[in-house]
Amino acid sequence: MAAFDDMLIEGKLTIYDKGFDEDTRSWGEYIARAGDTFSPRIPNLEPLRIECEHFIQCIRTAATPRSDGHRGLRVVRVLEQLPRSLER
Helix, strand or coil: CEEECCCCCCCCEEEEEEEEEECCCCCCCEEEEEEEEECCCCCCCCHHHHHHHHHHHHHHHCCCCCCCHHHHHHHHHHHHHHHHHHHC
């Protein structure tokens, strides 16, 4: 399990080692387990500033942005399908 909170200064991402293990000595029962937690270092940078700097760099170098129009269209198509999928 993972939890992300961009508003935190430290510990923005916490990864929890949680899950279920099958008990091979029984009739296929699953046993819940909770293990370690891990919080990797994530720099405290402004996402909008990073996005704008990347956009300006792409203009200067004629590079294709990471989130170009084609990828944006794919995201919109997925989002349009979500309500239909939930109805089914």
